[in-house]
Amino acid sequence: MSSSTLKKSLKLFTVFFRIGAFTFGGGYAMIPYIEREIVENNKWIKSEDIIDIFAIVQSVPGVIAVNSSTFVGYRVAGIFGALAATLGVVLPSYILIAVIAMFLYNFKEYPFVNEAFYGIQAGVAALMCHVVFKLGKTGIRNGYALVLAMAAFLALTVFGAPAIPVLLAAGVIGLVSMAIRNKNKKEGEENR
Amino acid sequence: MRILIELFLIFAKIGLFTVGGGYAMIPLITQEITKRNWLTLEGVIDIIAISEMTPGPFAINSATFIGVRQMGLIGGAAATIGVVVPSFIIVVLVAKYFTRVKDHPVVKAILSGLRPAVIGLISSSTYTIARNAFISRTAGNLTMSINWRSIVIFVLALAGIMKLKIHPALMILICAALGIILYVWI
Incomplete structure (x- = not known):
């Protein structure tokens, strides 16, 4: 592995770890983060390619969020990039759900969980609305x-x-x- | 060891036969895990609720949850790796091949139809998420109430993203705080 592949793979891992930690509401909800981190901040992939990637990963088996991370990771840094991005996007849910499965039996009954979730739901709707405008501008x-x-x-x-x-x-x-x-x-x- | 391998294989099967993502896989997961008495139907409904309220996809969450409940952290890892491995291999192959064929005229023609359709699909899921956030249905869909607090949060969040360019992750934290403030204290 060359040092630039290693560097890119480490960066992919941290970027997709963040994406995994904040993607509420299914595969498409990660597009705002990919737009910001992959397209704008790191310029690894062009905005119109994101639409193609989501078109392709929908048509193969698996979870959309994980598949698109694998695909983006591969495009950026080959097989190591794919591994880094996939591990990164899965790890936050793994940690969180393991904690819930081991310690919290009535997750929803904890104070403020429902209220925070209402806020998050409205926030996800806003993020996705914004991304529909942006994708519409390039794709339509x-x-x-x-x-x-x-x-x-x-x-x-x-x-x-x-x-x-x-x-x-x-x-x-x-x-x-x-x-x-x-x-x-x-x-x-x-x-x- | 036998249970570890079983966890891995069952979730590899679930991962392989899930096409289209989202909730399309719930029946398959439910069938596979209730058949083995790994979880009751109420347990499945709990995982759906937890998946909606935490980041991360339902398939990953249920793999981790069931694996951890069966065999601790190692069981969770076996199931989670299982659900990811088949699609990982397929996506890597597709990604490798796709970069070579993406400029072919036939592929370009297919993509010219797919692109607008994907934007339509994304709009549809945006609409569903917004509707769930803004309108609560109770008593078997008979009464509806508008959640004005959620609409306020939506408008503030949209303005924050578009005008102030706030990072999406920070925006989600702000919205969680706004949810607690508006729904608990007002």
């Missing part, structure tokens, strides 16, 4: 993308569709629309 640049995004949103929220078929359909739509564009381009050239 035309009407076609806007319609696709709205259709996916409605399929999940209103019709309760699972994510994977929605992604499959979107991939097929992407392929078909490219084929149509290529065909129109070809015909345009022939008519000239």
